Amino acid sequence: MPAQPDPEITRRYVEDGETINAIAAGIGRSYGYVHARLVSAKVQMRRQGGGWTAGCRSRWADLAPCGTIAAARRHHRRKEPVDDACREAAAAYLRAYRQRRKETQDADAR
Numbered sequence: 785m786p787a788q789p790d791p792e793i794t795r796r797y798v799e800d801g802e803t804i805n806a807i808a809a810g811i812g813r814s815y816g817y818v819h820a821r822l823v824s825a826k827v828q829m830r831r832q833g834g835g836w837t838a839g840c841r842s843r844w845a846d847l848a849p850c851g852t853i854a855a856a857r858r859h860h861r862r863k864e865p866v867d868d869a870c871r872e873a874a875a876a877y878l879r880a881y882r883q884r885r886k887e888t889q890d891a892d893a894r
């Protein structure tokens with residue numbers, strides 16, 4: 785049976801920036817248990833050693849993780865290479881923004 789995503793594990797990994805080892809220790813489970821749940825939640829894995837994704841030099845300690853609009857903006861601001869996760873986040877943000885604008889304009893036209 786495939787592992788079910790665990791919102792708590794996902795939140796701690798993505799939002800709090802905890803490592804898989806730290807989460808596993810925190811909930812008294814194995815590394816494999818946590819890893820399987822992150823995979824099933826389709827979470828983008830960070831490499832061991834601090835980098836978020838290939839091509840991304842941000843550190844998780846004090847910065848927004850890759851795959852967020854904040855991280856994408858940071859890359860642009862610092863003229864860093866933008867990785868796929870951040871590019872996708874920025875594109876999704878732009879799509880949502882345009883969608884909102886369109887809805888507002890449609891409402892005005894009525």
Ligand SMILES: [Zn+2]
Nearest residue numbers: 840850867870
């Ligand atoms: Zn990034």
